[in-house]
Amino acid sequence: MDVAPLQSASADDLSFLDNAAYVEAFAASRAGACIVSAAHAARAPAGMALLVSERPYRAYARAAQTFYPRQPPEPKIAPSAAIDPSAQLGPGCRVEPGAVIGADVVIGARTLIGANVVIGPGVSIGDDSTIGACASLSHCIVGARVLIYPGVRIGQDGFGFAPDPSGHIKVPQLGRVMIHDDVEIGANTTIDRGSGPDTVIGAGSFIDNLVQIGHNVVLGRGCVIVAQVGLSGSTKLGDFVVMGGQVGVAGHLNIGTGAKLAAKAGVTRDVPPGQAYGGFPAVPIREWHRQTATLSKLSRKPR
Amino acid sequence: MDVAPLQSASADDLSFLDNAAYVEAFAASRAGACIVSAAHAARAPAGMALLVSERPYRAYARAAQTFYPRQPPEPKIAPSAAIDPSAQLGPGCRVEPGAVIGADVVIGARTLIGANVVIGPGVSIGDDSTIGACASLSHCIVGARVLIYPGVRIGQDGFGFAPDPSGHIKVPQLGRVMIHDDVEIGANTTIDRGSGPDTVIGAGSFIDNLVQIGHNVVLGRGCVIVAQVGLSGSTKLGDFVVMGGQVGVAGHLNIGTGAKLAAKAGVTRDVPPGQAYGGFPAVPIREWHRQTATLSKLSRKPR
Amino acid sequence: MDVAPLQSASADDLSFLDNAAYVEAFAASRAGACIVSAAHAARAPAGMALLVSERPYRAYARAAQTFYPRQPPEPKIAPSAAIDPSAQLGPGCRVEPGAVIGADVVIGARTLIGANVVIGPGVSIGDDSTIGACASLSHCIVGARVLIYPGVRIGQDGFGFAPDPSGHIKVPQLGRVMIHDDVEIGANTTIDRGSGPDTVIGAGSFIDNLVQIGHNVVLGRGCVIVAQVGLSGSTKLGDFVVMGGQVGVAGHLNIGTGAKLAAKAGVTRDVPPGQAYGGFPAVPIREWHRQTATLSKLSRKPR
Numbered sequence: 002m003d004v005a006p007l008q009s010a011s012a013d014d015l016s017f018l019d020n021a022a023y024v025e026a027f028a029a030s031r032a033g034a035c036i037v038s039a040a041h042a043a044r045a046p047a048g049m050a051l052l053v054s055e056r057p058y059r060a061y062a063r064a065a066q067t068f069y070p071r072q073p074p075e076p077k078i079a080p081s082a083a084i085d086p087s088a089q090l091g092p093g094c095r096v097e098p099g100a101v102i103g104a105d106v107v108i109g110a111r112t113l114i115g116a117n118v119v120i121g122p123g124v125s126i127g128d129d130s131t132i133g134a135c136a137s138l139s140h141c142i143v144g145a146r147v148l149i150y151p152g153v154r155i156g157q158d159g160f161g162f163a164p165d166p167s168g169h170i171k172v173p174q175l176g177r178v179m180i181h182d183d184v185e186i187g188a189n190t191t192i193d194r195g196s197g198p199d200t201v202i203g204a205g206s207f208i209d210n211l212v213q214i215g216h217n218v219v220l221g222r223g224c225v226i227v228a229q230v231g232l233s234g235s236t237k238l239g240d241f242v243v244m245g246g247q248v249g250v251a252g253h254l255n256i257g258t259g260a261k262l263a264a265k266a267g268v269t270r271d272v273p274p275g276q277a278y279g280g281f282p283a284v285p286i287r288e289w290h291r292q293t294a295t296l297s298k299l300s301r302k303p304r
Numbered sequence: 305m306d307v308a309p310l311q312s313a314s315a316d317d318l319s320f321l322d323n324a325a326y327v328e329a330f331a332a333s334r335a336g337a338c339i340v341s342a343a344h345a346a347r348a349p350a351g352m353a354l355l356v357s358e359r360p361y362r363a364y365a366r367a368a369q370t371f372y373p374r375q376p377p378e379p380k381i382a383p384s385a386a387i388d389p390s391a392q393l394g395p396g397c398r399v400e401p402g403a404v405i406g407a408d409v410v411i412g413a414r415t416l417i418g419a420n421v422v423i424g425p426g427v428s429i430g431d432d433s434t435i436g437a438c439a440s441l442s443h444c445i446v447g448a449r450v451l452i453y454p455g456v457r458i459g460q461d462g463f464g465f466a467p468d469p470s471g472h473i474k475v476p477q478l479g480r481v482m483i484h485d486d487v488e489i490g491a492n493t494t495i496d497r498g499s500g501p502d503t504v505i506g507a508g509s510f511i512d513n514l515v516q517i518g519h520n521v522v523l524g525r526g527c528v529i530v531a532q533v534g535l536s537g538s539t540k541l542g543d544f545v546v547m548g549g550q551v552g553v554a555g556h557l558n559i560g561t562g563a564k565l566a567a568k569a570g571v572t573r574d575v576p577p578g579q580a581y582g583g584f585p586a587v588p589i590r591e592w593h594r595q596t597a598t599l600s601k602l603s604r605k606p607r
Numbered sequence: 608m609d610v611a612p613l614q615s616a617s618a619d620d621l622s623f624l625d626n627a628a629y630v631e632a633f634a635a636s637r638a639g640a641c642i643v644s645a646a647h648a649a650r651a652p653a654g655m656a657l658l659v660s661e662r663p664y665r666a667y668a669r670a671a672q673t674f675y676p677r678q679p680p681e682p683k684i685a686p687s688a689a690i691d692p693s694a695q696l697g698p699g700c701r702v703e704p705g706a707v708i709g710a711d712v713v714i715g716a717r718t719l720i721g722a723n724v725v726i727g728p729g730v731s732i733g734d735d736s737t738i739g740a741c742a743s744l745s746h747c748i749v750g751a752r753v754l755i756y757p758g759v760r761i762g763q764d765g766f767g768f769a770p771d772p773s774g775h776i777k778v779p780q781l782g783r784v785m786i787h788d789d790v791e792i793g794a795n796t797t798i799d800r801g802s803g804p805d806t807v808i809g810a811g812s813f814i815d816n817l818v819q820i821g822h823n824v825v826l827g828r829g830c831v832i833v834a835q836v837g838l839s840g841s842t843k844l845g846d847f848v849v850m851g852g853q854v855g856v857a858g859h860l861n862i863g864t865g866a867k868l869a870a871k872a873g874v875t876r877d878v879p880p881g882q883a884y885g886g887f888p889a890v891p892i893r894e895w896h897r898q899t900a901t902l903s904k905l906s907r908k909p910r
Contacts, residue, residue, distance in 0.1 A: 004478070006500035022556055059466035062473035069476035081386050083687050083704035083722075098386035098404045099420065101704045101722040101740075116386075116404040116422040117438070117705065119722040119740035119757075133460060134404075134422035134440040135723070137740040137757040148474075151422070151440040151457045152492070154757045154794035157739060160815040163665035164831060166847065168789060168811050170668035171754075173675035175610070183471060188457035188494040189514075189758070191794040191816040191834075197612035205471050209463040210494040210516050211534075211795075213816050213834040213852075225467060228494075228516040229534045229552070231817075231835045231852045241469065246516075246534045247552045247570075249835070249853045249871055253628055265552055265570045265584055267853075267871045281871055282899060288906070293585060295906035300591070300598035307781070309803035325859055362769035365776035372779035384689050401689035401707045402723065419689075419707040419725040420741070436763060437707075437725035437743040451777075454725070454743040454760045455795070486774065491760035491797040492817075508774050512766040513797040513819050514837075528770060531797075531819040532837045532855070544772065549819075549837045550855045550873075568855050568873045568887055596888060603894070603901035 004065045007032060015052075017061035036060045073129070074113040082114075091128065109145065121156065127182065140194040144182035144204070152189040155180070159193035159200075159216025159234060172196060174216060181205075187212065187228065196234070203240065221258060239274060263289070307368045310335060318355075320364035339363045376432070377416040385417075394431065412448060424459065430485065443497040447485035447507070455492040458483070462496035462503075462519025462537060475499060477519060484508075490515065490531065499537070506543065524561060542577060566592070610671045613638060621658075621674075623667035642666045679735070680719040688720075697734065715751065727762065733788065746800040750788035750810070758795040761786070765799035765806075765822025765840060778802060780822060787811075793818065793834065802840070809846065827864060845880060869895070 005014035007023060010032035017036040018027040024044055027035065034050040036057045045051055054060040074095035078084070082100040091110035096102070099117040106120050109128035114120065118132050121139030126132070130143060133151035140156035149155070161172040176195020180202045186192070187210035192200060196216045202208070203221040209228040214220075218232045221240035226232075230244050233252035242256050245264030250256065257274030267281030280289035308317040310326060313335035320339040321330040327347055330338065337353040339360045348354055357363040377398035381387070385403040394413035399405070402420040409423050412431035417423065421435050424442030429435070433446060436454035443459035452458070464475040479498020483505045489495070490513035495503060499519045505511070506524040512531040517523075521535045524543035529535075533547050536555035545559050548567030553559065560577030570584030583592035611620040613629060616638035623642040624633040630650055633641065640656040642663045651657055660666040680701035684690070688706040697716035702708070705723040712726050715734035720726065724738050727745030732738070736749060739757035746762035755761070767778040782801020786808045792798070793816035798806060802822045808814070809827040815834040820826075824838045827846035832838075836850050839858035848862050851870030856862065863880030873887030886895035 004476075004500070009501065020556060056466070058475075059468060059473060062466035062475045065476045066473065069478070079386065081384070081687070083685065099402050099422075099705050099723065116440075117402065117420050117723050117741070119705075121740075134424075134442075135420070135438055135455075135457075135741055137722075139740075148461075150460045152438075152455060152494075152741075152758060152795070154816070157756045157794050158754075160793060160813070160833065162791075162813060163662070163668035164849075165665060166829065169813055169829065169831070170665060170672065171791070172664075172668045173610075173671045175675070185465075185474070187463060188460050188496075189455070189492050189795050189817075191758075193794075193816070197610070198615065207463070207465060207472055210457070210496070211492075211514060211817060215834070223469065223472065225472070227463065227536075228518070229532065229835065233833075233852060243467075246536060247550070247853070251870065253626060264554065284903070288903075288908075291906040291908065292902050296595050296599060296902060297587070297591075299602070299905070300594040302591075302594065307779075307803070312804065323859060359769070361778075362771060362776060365769035365778045368779045369776065372781070382689065384687070402705050402725075419743075420705065420723050437727075437745075438723070438741055438758075438760075451764075453763045455758060455797075488768075488777070490766060491763050491799075492758070492795050510766070510768060510775055513760070513799070514795075514817060526772065526775065528775070530766065530839075531821070532835065546770075549839060550853070567857065599898050599902060600890070600894075602905070603897040605894075605897065 002068075004061070004068050005032065007035070010035075015061075015064060017057050019058040019061070036064065071129075073111040074131075076111075079116075085122075097134075115151065124156070133188070140176075141178035141180060143180045144184065146183045147180055148185045150186060150188040150190070150210070153186050154189075154191040155186075156192070156194045159196055161196045161216060161234075176200065176217065178202070181222075184208070190214070193234075209246070215252065227264065261286075305371075307364070307371050308335065310338070313338075318364075318367060320360050322361040322364070339367065374432075376414040377434075379414075382419075388425075400437075418454065427459070436491070443479075444481035444483060446483045447487065449486045450483055451488040453489060453491040453493070453513070456489050457492075457494040458489075459495070459497045462499055464499045464519060464537075479503065479520065481505070484525075487511070493517070496537075512549070518555065530567065564589075608674075610667070610674050611638065613641070616641075621667075621670060623663050625664040625667070642670065677735075679717040680737075682717075685722075691728075703740075721757065730762070739794070746782075747784035747786060749786045750790065752789045753786055754791040756792060756794040756796070756816070759792050760795075760797040761792075762798070762800045765802055767802045767822060767840075782806065782823065784808070787828075790814070796820070799840075815852075821858065833870065867892075 007026040007030040010016040012033040016032035036052045079098040081098045082096045084102040085104040088106040093111040096114045097116035103122040107125045113131045115134040119137040126143040127145030130147040136153040138155045158174040163170040176199045178200045181204035183205045190212040192214040193216045201219040206224040208226045213231040215234035217235040219237045223241045225243045227246040238256045239258030244262045250268040255271045259275040260272045261277040263279030266283040268283040277286040279286045310329040310333040313319040315336040319335035339355045382401040384401045385399045387405040388407040391409040396414040399417045400419035406425040410428045416434045418437040422440040429446040430448030433450040439456040461477040465472040479502045481503045484507035486508045493515040495517040496519045504522040509527040511529045516534040518537035520538040522540045526544045528546045530549040541559045542561030547565045553571040558574045562578040563575045564580040566582030569586040571586045580589040582589045613632040613636040616622040618639040622638035642658045685704040687704045688702045690708040691710040694712040699717040702720045703722035709728035713731045719737045721740040725743040732749040733751030736753040742759040744761045764780040768775040782805045784806045787810035789811045796818040798820040799822045807825040812830040814832045819837040821840035823841040825843045829847045831849045833852040844862045845864030850868045856874040861877045865881040866878045867883040869885030872889040874889045883892040885892045
């Protein structure tokens with residue numbers, strides 16, 4: 002018994018159909034069982050057990066988690082890890098080779114510190130978290146069940162300076178990064194410490210790879226930030242904001258709760274709660290669609 | 305005897321002219337010999353030996369490789385490397401200080417594992433490959449003559465979860481990354497493991513720095529992906545696809561063999577084989593050029 | 608006595624008002640003293656000491672530097688650092704655990720080499736510089752008072768090859784990266800070595816996180832490059848060029864001294880000195896604003 006994609010699942014496997022683009026793969030699948038919406042159930046091949054769900058991907062996620070629950074790491078402190086004597090590690094932690102843990106660091110129970118990770122002085126990390134290989138953390142407080150991927154950079158100075166022709170004047174960066182519980186931060190993403198206030202990542206937010214989060218940015222709860230997004234300094238997001246890949250947001254803006262920004266949007270003004278925006282400069286998404294349709298029509302090749 | 309750019313080459317050096325923007329530098333160059341197309345040969349300074357080629361950059365590449373062939377590394381296992389006893393290393397490998405090699409890893413002959421690299425359990429790497437400093441690999445199979453630059457992240461979980469207001473539900477990521485022979489992957493690029501199927505990088509593909517490749521993405525052979533491109537999950541590329549810098553491609557799309565995407569294109573639909581697309585939303589490149597010309601004309605300042 | 612943001616400053620703290628968006632926070636602040644422009648001074652709460660400045664952020668930067676001057680690191684060579692016997696370190700250096708320093712490296716006085724940093728053979732670094740955790744440097748010469756953030760990649764091969772259907776032909780990369788004094792380079796930024804000439808970062812330039820700088824690129828003095836910018840190979844910037852986030856610049860272009868590129872601009876031609884450009888393809892900024900206004904007007908929803 003296992004979970005498997007439609008194309009490779011066999012009679013012992015559970016699969017799912019969520020995206021209508023894969024209906025043909027569903028109709029041809031050898032999966033023994035499949036989670037599917039009522040709308041597509043009729044296309045099932047003979048003999049397939051159907052688990053009909055209104056939200057098949059969510060149902061599959063829960064099922065797959067049952068097959069593959071997060072396991073606490075096998076506790077072990079690698080001899081080559083450099084752990085400051087003042088650091089405190091909770092029970093059941095695993096520290097892999099080459100990890101460096103600075104003075105006064107506090108780490109909760111069953112947390113995994115990956116190989117060659119660097120954790121700066123005074124950092125605090127909660128229970129059941131994972132810090133991926135080669136990540137570096139400083140000036141931050143990290144909650145429980147946080148998943149930080151390899152190469153993430155948290156807590157370095159933000160891009161703060163007063164421009165000056167005789168030499169830009171660096172502004173000391175004094176704040177922290179607060180990462181609440183159940184957050185996921187993708188590979189090689191960078192999150193700068195606050196300049197004075199803190200940078201905050203709200204509970205349950207999911208951040209993809211190669212995202213840039215500037216100093217003093219605040220994310221509410223449950224935000225979803227796709228790869229290569231850039232959030233400029235001091236911008237605030239409400240809860241459950243969703244941003245597609247490569248979105249850029251200017252500094253000192255407010256993005257309301259539940260707002261959705263289409264991929265590659267360039268946001269130069271506040272976005273009201275619950276609104277979908279797209280384009281550059283970003284506008285309400287229907288307006289953006291009208292803009293692209295208008296431009297397409299006006300520039301049509303004369304026949 | 306050496307190779308050198310036009311501006312600094314001396315009488316003992318071989319240089320090349322490929323880009324017409326540098327014809328003046330060619331005319332003033334002191335290079336003893338130069339690879340050049342017939343069209344520009346007449347501008348050569350007196351006394352310069354000319355190697356006339358239809359494709360000067362290709363000819364220069366071959367000549368420069370003769371001057372600077374890839375050398376196998378000097379074999380050595382650094383004492384500070386942490387190598388699991390179950391790992392197998394082929395003859396002539398070099399493992400630099402601080403590298404961490406996990407259980408059941410298999411590495412071919414003459415492969416270089418850079419300083420502070422982290423290779424997770426079960427990874428396999430072929431002959432004559434190079435893993436740059438501080439890179440991390442997990443859940444992947446890497447071919448021969450693969451060049452992975454510093455800070456690359458391969459094989460971490462993809463951005464897979466079912467969004468849910470009560471807490472997004474992470475979907476276990478179960479696939480691998482398959483990297484075929486002769487691939488080059490630029491610094492700090494991220495390639496996620498498949499969610500169920502594998503993520504695949506076809507033989508001879510060249511990927512630049514800071515590129516994001518999502519789970520289940522498939523690249524064919526010989527693709528060229530310039531810096532900061534983002535490929536969303538489950539998108540498939542044929543062979544010899546070329547993408548300029550900062551292109552973004554939505555998920556679950558098919559980009560046909562030989563397709564070319566201009567820099568900064570935002571691709572929201574399938575691209576047929578052999579076609580050149582540009583703009584956002586991306587359209588055939590001539591259509592995009594008409595769009596930008598139309599908008600420029602319509603918004604011309606009244607005199 | 609400390610510096611603090613308007614919202615959290617108390618009677619012992621010095622704060623500043625620079626952005627008019629925060630006038631209400633200024634009017635309600637409990638800061639004992641505040642740097643402010645004459646235009647906003649009248650909104651100060653009773654009892655606040657005012658330091659009136661024409662350029663409040665610059666004045667605050669200088670004041671904050673007085674409170675938080677850069678301290679030389681506490682000198683120490685970690686026992687787990689792997690330092691080649693031929694490397695030379697100046698007095699007062701600090702080398703943190705897991706750092707790897709190659710043959711013939713030369714490092715000036717009071718320079719900090721962070722944990723798990725990798726410095727390749729022959730690299731030179733000046734006095735009072737800082738190399739952040741997990742960064743890697745090769746084929747480069749770094750000046751004094753340079754601040755390199757965690758995860759930065761400097762000196763790896765650029766994206767140089769001759770495309771060929773029978774297998775792209777890699778062009779040996781032979782140049783260096785020259786980083787002049789007082790430069791700041793943000794987390795996970797990548798700067799490739801020159802292909803033959805050098806890649807150059809001029810004195811006093813500030814580069815943000817996740818920026819890509821291709822081979823042979825030259826930055827003049829005092830340039831400001833915001834996060835996720837991509838500069839293609841062989842492009843030259845004059846002095847004091849400013850680029851907003853996510854700008855992309857094609858290769859072999861000249862961007863004149865004092866030019867400013869708005870965020871997300873896509874630059875396909877030379878930009879004259881002192882000019883502000885925006886949009887994609889980038890045009891003079893007023894022209895771009897007319898373009899977006901025109902498109903907005905033409906696509907307005909009929910009522």
